[in-house]
Amino acid sequence: MRVLLAEDDRDLGPTIARALRDQSFAVDLASDGIDAAHLGETEAYDVAVVDLGLPGKDGVSVIAEWRKAGRSLPVLVLTAREAWPDKVAGFKAGADDYLVKPFRLEELVMRLRALVRRSAGHAQTRLECGRLAFDSQVGQFELDGLPLRLTAFEWRVLSQLMLRKEAVIERLDLLERVYEGDADVDSNSLEVIIGRLRRKIGSEMIETVRGRGYRLTCGG
The missing domain is CATH 3.40.50.2300 (Response regulator)
Known part of the structure; x- marks a missing residue:
């Protein structure tokens, strides 16, 4: 954020x-x-x-x-x-x-x-998406009921995806909301963060929408 x-x-x-x-x-x-x-x-x-x-x-x-x-x-x-x-x-x-x-x-x-x-349109403080849960009041993510350890950049990306779960978030929008205005951003940095998140929560949960961006999917 x-x-x-x-x-x-x-x-x-x-x-x-x-x-x-x-x-x-x-x-x-x-x-x-x-x-x-x-x-x-x-x-x-x-x-x-x-x-x-x-x-x-x-x-x-x-x-x-x-x-x-x-x-x-x-x-x-x-x-x-x-x-x-x-x-x-x-x-x-x-x-x-x-x-x-x-x-x-x-x-x-x-x-x-x-x-x-x-x-973002959420009244409840606890948001859920499949195996993933987010207590927005304290800023804590859980996976299968256990606390999920994230870096600051991973937290920023995942919180954006969670607040707009099942919706496609454009790559530029994610970049603008993850990095501070004076940051020197490497062109592949977002992909690196997405890759780390996939290893932590499961690759199937973050979908790449070619030419647009990413979507957090919650499954059936």
């Missing part, structure tokens, strides 16, 4: 980014509203975290611009502003959730996972 983090605090921004990467998220950090608005309109993200007090362009304006441009990515406002009018302004602009600083990083992670899950 790829996150756009719009936070101008020089200490807090990198701290949140590290915490999210520790949970296997790919994170792009924007330190002002102008960069955040541009990234949100031009890049593929699963979710965005936006501070209201951004320099250059405030968070409410950034979110409103995304919605006006037709961007439907879920947005969580993360701010020190706890007054009711600020919350109203955030939600009216198009925010989906609102978290006030100071906060627990664990809560932020859980809220982001919930936003991504619901945006």
Whole structure:
């Protein structure tokens, strides 16, 4: 899962980014509203975290611009502003959730996972596909009831496939949602990750759709 983090605090921004990467998220950090608005309109993200007090362009304006441009990515406002009018302004602009600083990083992670899950159309926290299960609340995969050990990149790819199980996900879409914006991506890296996942969960579960991408199949 790829996150756009719009936070101008020089200490807090990198701290949140590290915490999210520790949970296997790919994170792009924007330190002002102008960069955040541009990234949100031009890049593929699963979710965005936006501070209201951004320099250059405030968070409410950034979110409103995304919605006006037709961007439907879920947005969580993360701010020190706890007054009711600020919350109203955030939600009216198009925010989906609102978290006030100071906060627990664990809560932020859980809220982001919930936003991504619901945006993919899943109400239940536990998703199943054949022998594979995914507890989206804690980010844990299981195979035949046993915890599945995955690298960060494997987790990102498999979570994308699981959230859209039985649907074809185009190769470019997977690449955009697995790697951070400044990553130097090898042309065969996705195929390598898919190969490792097939060895871990069974080659029959991930289908290659020639000329398009990949599909997680759940069997009969």
